[in-house]
Amino acid sequence: MPHENFNDLAAFAMVAKERSFTRAAAKLGMSQSALSQTIRALEERLKLRLLIRTTRSVSPTQAGERLLRTVSPRFDEIEAELKALGELRETPAGRIRITAGEHPAVSILQPALKRILFRYPDVGIEIIIDHGLRDIVSEGYDAGVRMGEQVAKDMIAVRIGPDMRMAVVAAPSYFKDHPVPKTPQDLTGHNCINIRLPTYGGIFPWGLEQDGREVKVRGEGQLVFNSLAMRLNSALDGLGIAYMPEDQVLPHVKKGRLVRVLEDWCPPFPGYHLYYPSRHHSSPALTVLIEALRYRER
Structure with missing residues (x-):
């Protein structure tokens, strides 16, 4: 031939x-x-x-x-090598495609953009918010962001955030008409604001744990979202009780807009990691992103 x-x-x-x-x-x-x-x-x-x-x-x-x-x-x-060769210049350049859930995209990736883009004007970043676990190689992503335990073993993972906690919250107006839950089982009688994630094939269960005992609660409720902001706003409006990342609700708890319950059932767990293929040629642009996001304990 x-x-x-x-x-x-x-x-x-x-x-x-x-x-x-x-x-x-x-x-x-x-x-x-x-x-x-x-x-x-x-x-x-x-x-x-x-x-x-x-x-x-x-x-x-x-x-x-x-x-x-x-x-x-x-x-x-061949395409990957040509892309890598094209980026072998003194100033990092090129477009980086990242898949991430809404929470890390807003709380970690968004704040890092100004640390990168002002300094490296030839670097472009595309962030696709997706709650599913993607095959970043076959779908053309350079990297992904997920919880540490969700990263595949054949990937290189870089920690980009601290340990996290979840929080169960509702507005004071909600608790005027509903008893404050004392145990995870009490949540079954509440109007739970749920989230649907494709990773779990349905409603995301609330994972609560105390002294090594784990309880997964699948509460019923009138509202189901796949949006962080809509769950938070619905909780602030008194429409139900929500299970949210702690950092998203603490400012509202401190100002009395939300009431936190079952705090002793929400222990910390490993936070977010940026991951990319172990055999992937790390371009200068991706290296810049990794160093800007790398978590360093203070």
């Missing part, structure tokens, strides 16, 4: 991964007709059918699947 042209292999890999000529053509910056001709020429050159085309879908044949498994990782490695 000729070695001088691999454009047709790259085009095939894009179509096979996207399962669509339309999406693949858009990503490759070429017309669908030109892309179809390229694939047909490749199949003729190899004397193999690589793709099964219907009016609704495109899928690889057995030969196509084998070729995809062979060439796709090579193209990914």
